[in-house]
Amino acid sequence: MNINLISDTVTKPTPAMLQAMMAAEVGDDVFGEDPTVNALQSKAATLFGKEAGLFCPSGTMTNQIAIKCHTQPLDEVICDHYSHVYQYEAGGYAFNSGAAINLIAGTNGKITAGQIEVAIKPVHDWLPLSRLVVLENTANKGGGSIYTLAEMRAISKLCRKRGLRLHLDGARIFNALVETGEHPADVGALFDSVSICLSKGLGAPVGSLLLGDAAFIKMARRFRKVMGGGMRQAGYLAAAGIYALDHHVERLKEDNVRAKILGETLESLPWVESVRPVQSNIVIFDLQFPLAAASFLEKLETKGIHASPFGPQTVRFVTHLDFTQEMLERTVEVLKTF
Structure with a gap:
């Protein structure tokens, strides 16, 4: 996947x-x-x-x-x-x-x-x-x-x-x-x-x-x-x-909900320093030192998950039309076992 x-x-x-x-x-x-x-x-x-x-x-x-x-x-x-x-x-x-x-x-x-x-x-x-x-x-x-x-x-x-x-x-x-x-x-x-x-x-x-x-x-x-x-x-x-x-307008609510689930998941993880308030379909979070965004994203890619660096220790996830419930569940699973 x-x-x-x-x-x-x-x-x-x-x-x-x-x-x-x-x-x-x-x-x-x-x-x-x-x-x-x-x-x-x-x-x-x-x-x-x-x-x-x-x-x-x-x-x-x-x-x-x-x-x-x-x-x-x-x-x-x-x-x-x-x-x-x-x-x-x-x-x-x-x-x-x-x-x-x-x-x-x-x-x-x-x-x-x-x-x-x-x-x-x-x-x-x-x-x-x-x-x-x-x-x-x-x-x-x-x-x-x-x-x-x-x-x-x-x-x-x-x-x-x-x-x-x-x-x-x-x-x-x-x-x-x-x-x-x-x-x-x-x-x-x-x-x-x-x-x-x-x-x-x-x-x-x-x-x-x-x-x-x-x-x-x-x-x-x-x-x-x-x-x-x-x-x-x-x-x-x-x-x-x-x-x-x-x-496709009303279904954007699904993207927002999935982003909030990702945000809640990240807030519970010990290697996450902080998560910006999640109000829509964007999740920006900071990693605990010394974990760097580049190495974190490289590890995610080995699991088939791709995301954006937003700073030396900052990462962005964006949910969308092609990010399904099955993909959400897989992402949460990977994050919890990271």
Whole structure:
């Protein structure tokens, strides 16, 4: 048995999803003429209460387009120091937008309205202009932590009061929503733009969506093109996204439950120093010295289990569509006998 806990990006389309992809009606999306892409964009926008959507190859692209649309050179982006836009997008905020970054040391990847208010810079010639706040929900490097609606509402209120734009990196937003029971439109109403990923726990092979008002998405289409994201008969991929939104959202709860079981198991083991609070489908834990992540992962691989190093003594597990109950039981068995 091969068990892959490296990421939820390793998921493969189900047979039913593949069937939906092969049956898709397609056209040229650069001309706005792919009916399946148009249907996906409309579906996602409606779900989050936005006017329009844009289908892109990746979540990095949707985040980078959002930053480009919301900022000008010499502006700054405020975010948590664990944020994906800072940690894992190759410094794109600087390369693509000429923007600076203002990092906040939040708690498990989450920042508060109070922290943001303190971080907003006064207007001086020698300082970048605080322009955009980015929240990541769930927060990957924070252990899959979840912002509550009340927490996001407070941040949204502050941003509107201070004239800042607010973007949601919602790569795993549905993992949060199946836990909180909140509606996507209630979240969407708080943000100027929203990015959602289809190729993680939702199981599509490719794609993310950027959502916002009509004027924002019109501008975003131009930036998608200049970044090389214009696709032609992309409806085959969009069909997978439609299928995922129709069939794979509620089952994310299973992934979250399995992650919590892994977290509880790890907390009981003597060679584990600590486990981040498990709120969704990500488990991050620290090993007791002198056990190192590299040697630990090598031993796991001999048992057919693959995971990611997240530091010299830190490991990440991510549960997903292709991580079954049988795989969970096998993983727990291996961990208990490690």
